[in-house]
Amino acid sequence: MSTTDVAIVGTGPNGLAAGVVLARAGLRVELHEAAETIGGGLRTASLFDSDVVHDLCSAVHPMAAASAFFRAFDLPARGVELLQPEISYAHPLDGGRAALAYRSLERTCEHLGADGPRWRRLMGPLLDHSAAVVDLVLSGQRRLPRDPVAAVLLASRVALHAGPLGAARFRGEQAPALLTGVAAHALGKLPSVASAGVAMLLGHLAHGTGWPLPRGGSGRIAQALADDITAHGGVFHTGHHVADLSELRGARAVLLDTSPKGVLALAGDRLPAGYARALRRFRYGPGAAKVDFLVSEPIPWADPAVGRAGTVHLGGTHAEMARQETANARGERTEEPFVLVVDPAVADPGRALPGKRPVWAYAHVPNGDPTDPYDLVRARIERYAPGFSDTVVAHRSVAAAQYEAYNPNYVGGDIGSGAMTLYQSIARPVPRLDPYRTPLPGVFLCSSATPPGPSVHGMSGYLSALSALRHCFGIYDAPDLTFDPSTLEFGRRG
Template sequence: MEKRDYDAVVVGAGPNGLSAAIALQQAGLSVLLLEGKATIGGGMRSEALTLPGFIHDVCSAVHPLAAVSPFFSTLPLHQHGLEFIYPEVAAAHPFDNGSAAALYSSVEVTAAQSTRDTAAYTKLMQPLLQNWQQLLPEMLGPLKLPPSPAMMRFGLNALKNATSVAGKHFKTPVMRGLFAGMAAHSMQPLSHAGTAAVGLALLLSGHAAGWPVPKGGAQQLANALATCFTAMGGTIETGVMVQSLQQLPSAHAVLLDVTPAQLLRIAGHQLSAFYRWQLHRYKYGMGVFKIDWAIEGEVPFTNEICRQAGTVHLGNTLEEIALSEHAVWKGRTSREPFVLLSQPGVMDSSRAPEGKQAIWGYCHVPGGSREDMTAAIEAQVERFAPGFQERILQRHVMDTAAMEAYNPNYIGGDINGGVQSLDQLFTRPVLRYSPYRTSKKGLYLCSSSTPPGGGVHGMCGYYAAQRALKDLFSKR
């Protein structure tokens, strides 16, 4: 690493680190971006995990939040090689009776899948969609007081638990199941307050912008952001694993795309005792167990709609999903886990040789669990797609330890950088006037452990950069 002076150093080249670096470079600063791994991207890397010719997304694959990110949308990423591909069906949710619910771009088409719930779904979603442009900055940003009228209306249901919202608004298992699958992305029991917000946000993003995949793999999004940064004059160095602040060149601002656990290791002795105490209280949540498959043909779902969807939620009814997620929260693995399945090959034929697909699926497990969930996950896929296991050519498995080794931010396999519960959503990682400032002047946190939390949207990095620009450089 070159030891020359910079205005700012950003550590970690995931979506938030890249966004922070770009925002600082845009302001006219000299910025160095350091990445511990050999390849930039964090949760946006793609690799050949199984057989030659198969491109697998190691973590994120489908990017509804990237498609609507208020910061990404200002960048000329398409000029740097990024192309989003949108499936006709954003997400599908099959049931044991052979039927399936689906998320379409149209509220009306989605609502019409269940005659008894058509009016209720439309009444719930249409007003929120009409206020989407007002809602989006507050949904993907730090806490704003007072909230806008649009946000207050969203909060009427969003602050509740997913089970109660589904039970109040929907009469049929079809819509209840669809909503439960969305809310389960929260990685919490569906009985927890605030889980409805995740379900509503994912449904809204599907209606507003779709659930796209980057053509050629998630790495293409990372590469486009990196090229955007270097084209402005920024510098990237990979293979630099930062263990302490003393490793870094002189800079007015240092922004760390790490979670509280790494922050304590890197800079703990330079932080105030009270701030360290707050960081030690930060809560990490469920982990994930993930399988990548190279398969022959397509996933043989019984329901044709599922064969057209970029994402498929496997969990059957709301009650079954709720039971599975509650067990995991209590420290037990589920024999019939809720499984998120990504099949980008439905839209992007560049991911695998002709007639084959590269897909992945994961389930939630207790944080740090080393239990092998391969059989349970594949049984869930087989349940809704008989004959699936006969089509597997090769598999690649990652438990929570492998996830954390791949990305140190995934403590115990937690891909959200900490529990996104109401008590540490807008106050993550600690309760402070600015969640991006640490107790050390010039040191900032820009990871998913700050608002608005997990997901590939870059807004944690963007807002951390804005804070540093205002504090140290008197500019925004």
């Protein structure tokens, strides 16, 4: 039985963010992790060679540079270097062509030719109000926006690009492909309100705070969060599976960095019938199937400029992606899935050794799909990088159906912890004024199944922790997250 102030189940980015806030509020915090290592979607490990590390889930982190939580937490001050590639993302097309989203908005517009002015009008105003746009999207979504100009700019663009008229505003093939590739990060039907929101958020950040990669891998972010928790007295229990809430009944507050399915398993029959019924109705989205490659040389993209991009989207034209992603959302498997590829050494050369280079790839597939994704992903890369197959030294593939075994939050391979529909973008996981507070006294949900949803932004954990501080401890002021090197060094020594 726990005898601490706060018990947190799960140490993904949101569980860790919650731990930071609550430990800094002066509370005794214990974090429980079923796996042997912390981090959830922020794990980095050696798979094929002890000197080459691979990101097991997330690899690129726009939100680590942009979200309010991470802005306050200040990763660079803590030694986490966020490396910015020259090209935030690229979208190869047939015929050796590619659409390129440079970090520079002006250079991107020049590359898009006749569609350049349209891209500037789309992204420029969002960039001018970027912090307000980010804070609006990454909020608890229960209050009026603080910046009405940012809200209008975002809403008008989402309304236009939530339907087919958005892509029709462009004249060429590159700009709509570039934008649709970003929209596909929503893992659902294209186009839609949710996908348009994702496209506007991530699309403008590509030219602002960027799509950075942490030097040394995503695990560096998890370690920085864990170091801060430990420095403020927090304790980690790894390799410890909490099977029932009764194990934590000594804690004044319990925060669950779990899926709704996980909440049901932990709470048993304690939940009111209506709330439990709503959690069972919660919809999970399409799955992600992962392939990690060890290759002998950089990917031989047909357009060499793609090799300077931190992230590469493989999906073909706007029409092809809309067709593939919509079929995928209906549970129909396609032979040419949307694939995301990251060659981390593009931004972080230290990740590669002579003849040994990590490559990260995800394919979007139906939820629970059991298919080994290796051949599908390899063929998708080969289409735009002839000769890639000859560079593969080793690979590891994880089907969507297997991902839940690695991380129970990824139900059926859904790495977003819930379908990104319009309804579930707001009412996550159920429609409540405080979505983090469950009907059980002192029990809160802090995972990506709560607003603002998926991505490594820490905001679900941050907002859940603030709710717990108010309701369980009578603390109404958010603790200061400013980096204090003397405190951190003390925590490391202790």
